[in-house]
Amino acid sequence: MAEAKPTAGARPxxxxxPMSPHxxxxxxxxxxxxxxxxxxxxxxxxxxxxxxxxxxxxxxxxEQPFNAVSAFxxxxxxxxxxxxxxxxxxxxxxxxxxxxxxxxxxxxxxPTVRALSWATLFGSVTLTGMIWFAALSLWGNR
Amino acid sequence: xxxxxxxxxKKVRGLGSAMGGPGTDHFWMQRLTAVSNIFAAGFLVYAxxxxxxxxxxxxxxxxxxxxxxxxGLLLIISVTFHMKLGMQxxxxxxxxxxxxxPCLFLNSFWTFSVAVACTLAIIKLYLGM
Numbered sequence: 001m002a003e004a005k006p007t008a009g010a011r012p013x014x015x016x017x018p019m020s021p022h023x024x025x026x027x028x029x030x031x032x033x034x035x036x037x038x039x040x041x042x043x044x045x046x047x048x049x050x051x052x053x054x055x056x057x058x059x060x061x062x063e064q065p066f067n068a069v070s071a072f073x074x075x076x077x078x079x080x081x082x083x084x085x086x087x088x089x090x091x092x093x094x095x096x097x098x099x100x101x102x103x104x105x106x107x108x109x110x111p112t113v114r115a116l117s118w119a120t121l122f123g124s125v126t127l128t129g130m131i132w133f134a135a136l137s138l139w140g141n142r
Numbered sequence: 143x144x145x146x147x148x149x150x151x152k153k154v155r156g157l158g159s160a161m162g163g164p165g166t167d168h169f170w171m172q173r174l175t176a177v178s179n180i181f182a183a184g185f186l187v188y189a190x191x192x193x194x195x196x197x198x199x200x201x202x203x204x205x206x207x208x209x210x211x212x213x214g215l216l217l218i219i220s221v222t223f224h225m226k227l228g229m230q231x232x233x234x235x236x237x238x239x240x241x242x243x244p245c246l247f248l249n250s251f252w253t254f255s256v257a258v259a260c261t262l263a264i265i266k267l268y269l270g271m
Contacts, residue, residue, distance in 0.1 A: 042228045049221065053254045053256050060263035060271075066198040075196075093183050096176045103173070121255045131172075132186055 017021040036096060041092040048085040086131055091124035168227060175224035182217040189214070205267035214264045222257035226250060 026032065040133065058065035072078045098116050101107045107116055193204055207213050226249060233245035 041234070043232065046225050046229055049225065049256065053260055056260050056263040056267075059198055060266040066201070084241050089183060089186075093180060097180070098172075100176070131191075134191055135194050138191060142195045 002137045014055060029114075030121075031113050034098075034120055038092060038095040038099075041088040041095070044085070044088040045092055048081075048088060051081065083128065083132060087128040090127040090131075091120065094120045094123045094127075109126055152157045168230075172224065172227045175220050175227065178216070178220040179224055182220050185213045185217055202267050202270055205264060206270055208268070211264055211268040215261060218257055218260040218264070222260075225256075226253040229253070 035041075049086065051073070054069050058069040073082060098107075098120050107113065160241060189204065189210070193201060196204070229249045230246060233242060233249055237245045
């Protein structure tokens with residue numbers, strides 16, 4: 001063992017080792033990506049609630065502000081934001097339910113972790129699709 | 143040397159998050175509001191579908207139903223509190239040291255302002271004003 005003991009700077013050809021596991025050195029796993037997305041969708045929901053707030057307050061204020069906010073929400077940009085917000089809320093909700101399952105101490109086997117993560121992703125897209133299918137059919141009928 | 147005979151263990155006993163301190167409170171309230179947010183999301187989707195393309199009168203009519211008004215108010219309380227708790231963690235973990243306290247203050251001010259403004263709006267709509 002005596003001759004193999006590494007010292008600082010003894011092997012300059014080696015790149016510095018990372019001090020701790022870090023995002024940039026892992027091949028992305030679905031559960032890892034979803035963990036990051038849970039936080040990002042949380043932030044999106046935080047600011048997306050601004051749309052709901054603006055809509056509510058404008059409705060309370062009067063006809064003109066309400067029509068202005070409604071027109072923005074009904075515009076292409078407004079609809080894109082609202083669809084994104086819907087998906088973000090659904091994704092964060094399903095992610096939260098996944099974390100609840102983990103909070104009980106269950107579902108930690110790797111196949112289950114992966115299955116739950118993919119279910120969150122597909123579930124959020126499906127729910128968003130269902131909600132918007134219903135919304136657009138209702139819109140067409142009014 | 144500090145002039146005390148108290149051991150380190152004695153000093154920290156009773157201060158942990160397990161003793162009803164801020165640690166468990168934050169964790170607990172985040173879970174509590176997460177559950178109520180599931181119901182809130184259900185109401186939000188319901189309200190959204192009911193009010194697609196609605197006029198202001200339609201919105202007033204919707205909130206004149208006390209059940210809708212109560213569920214709307216509960217949604218606001220649950221959602222803004224959950225927002226406050228979530229953004230607090232993000233500020234604590236990512237904000238640079240000198241910005242941490244301002245971020246925490248602004249987060250509380252902002253989320254509570256949203257809560258009060260939306261509450262007032264729903265009450266006004268409930269009253270048909």
